């Protein structure tokens with residue numbers, strides 16, 4: 001049983017736009033996968049289906065044994081607790097400080113403060129931000145905010161980390177740092193990482209599996225791949 | 234235990250939200266204050282009306298006079314017919330012959346004794362009477378008419394007039410108060426729905442983030458529901474003060490009755506405590522209904 005299995009997956013939005021058209025894809029536990037492709041080719045849609053922000057119109061999406069399409073709205077939180085998500089725009093809660101932001105997934109699970117604290121410290125350690133615990137998101141640089149976001153995604157020890165253009169808002173130097181953190185997570189914790197990106201340098205440097213989408217279908221899938229430019233770019 | 238901790242955290246968040254959006258919360262608080270003041274007034278009136286109508290009911294007696302020429306068979310017949318009338322509290326019906334009445338009256342005063350001592354049974358202008366109590370005071374008029382229609386009953390008397398009208402007037406006041414209360418409760422619910430709706434809208438982004446990092450509906454909704462309940466509770470503060478101090482003052486000021494000592498007010502203790510608890514509960518429940526329906530409507534799963 002593959003960790004992530006996507007079978008003949010179609011997604012057509014209400015406005016009639018078809019974002020994925022018959023995708024087939026398998027990802028193993030512990031892999032680091034880049035998803036690339038021109039803007040609008042369906043990258044975000046694909047990973048949104050992994051965390052059930054979108055439901056496939058047709059076909060199967062299985063994540064860690066959970067059939068995402070069959071998951072009821074009221075049970076989606078159970079899936080989300082098993083994975084971490086990192087966004088391009090960070091999505092931190094502005095009224096909470098760094099500690100509380102990272103703690104939030106655990107707080108909302110109703111864990112004891114005593115159980116929460118060591119896990120938050122560990123997650124902040126992972127991204128090297130322990131000393132910024134009491135700061136608020138708007139007091140931090142973009143790179144730091146993204147690390148907080150990663151710490152929050154990792155705080156519950158997920159098997160899967162989903163990243164949608166995590167370096168999209170960062171300068172090359174900061175992007176590099178973020179990629180180091182992600183690589184460390186993948187190498188040391190064995191966390192599966194699925195990352196959408198536009199960043200050619202990152203993809204070429206990391207030498208990971210690269211999946212190229214084109215208009216909602218798989219254009220290529222290579223181990224130790226390079227960033228490819230397809231016709232629409 | 235987890236649910237309990239989530240609840241505690243929700244209470245914390247819900248209460249904080251009331252103060253964070255205080256100007257918005259104020260409208261709901263003021264409205265529930267006004268509503269609950271009316272609830273309190275209506276409750277005090279209705280409890281008192283219930284109380285003294287019950288007392289009056291106990292005291293109110295219909296007196297039916299038997300025709301002079303009625304025979305003892307006729308009296309038996311009257312008794313029979315009286316026992317058929319539903320609204321009569323049969324156990325309390327008392328029959329007194331004119332002789333008994335004469336004796337009672339003579340015992341009561343020397344003047345009566347002097348005058349009535351002269352009367353033989355034939356001269357006795359008094360009449361045999363039935364003293365009758367009713368079960369439902371609101372139907373006393375109909376019951377009196379039914380008794381009047383029995384053969385050999387000449388006249389029927391009861392505390393018509395004042396008492397009757399007063400009971401009626403208070404029942405009307407009670408009804409109007411209830412109507413106003415229901416209307417105001419609806420307005421308050423509507424306002425609380427609106428407050429919670431605006432809070433939800435202003436926190437749409439945060440709620441989206443919470444969902445993305447795995448918050449269940451329970452975690453997301455509970456703070457809003459607590460917020461509504463807290464708004465209702467805050468609205469009950471002034472009404473409760475009004476009951477506790479206002480009613481006690483009014484009771485002392487009116488020496489415990491209104492218009493006539495016949496209409497006794499309920500003693501303030503422990504009445505004001507029960508009334509306060511009920512007002513607070515109504516506030517909380519109204520707030521909960523408002524916030525629950527707002528979060529059901531605007532917090533789409």
Ligand SMILES: Nc1ncnc2c1ncn2[C@@H]1O[C@H](COP(=O)(O)OP(=O)(O)O)[C@@H](O)[C@H]1O
Nearest residue numbers: 013015017019038039040041042043044045046
């Ligand atoms: N919520 C939505 N409703 C309608 N159309 C959408 C929605 N999200 C994305 N799309 C459309 O689906 C296509 C794929 O979008 P997306 O998956 O975001 O592409 P990418 O992330 O590769 O740029 C685009 O044409 C986009 O306009």
Ligand SMILES: [Mg+2]
Nearest residue numbers: 043044045164
């Ligand atoms: Mg995208």
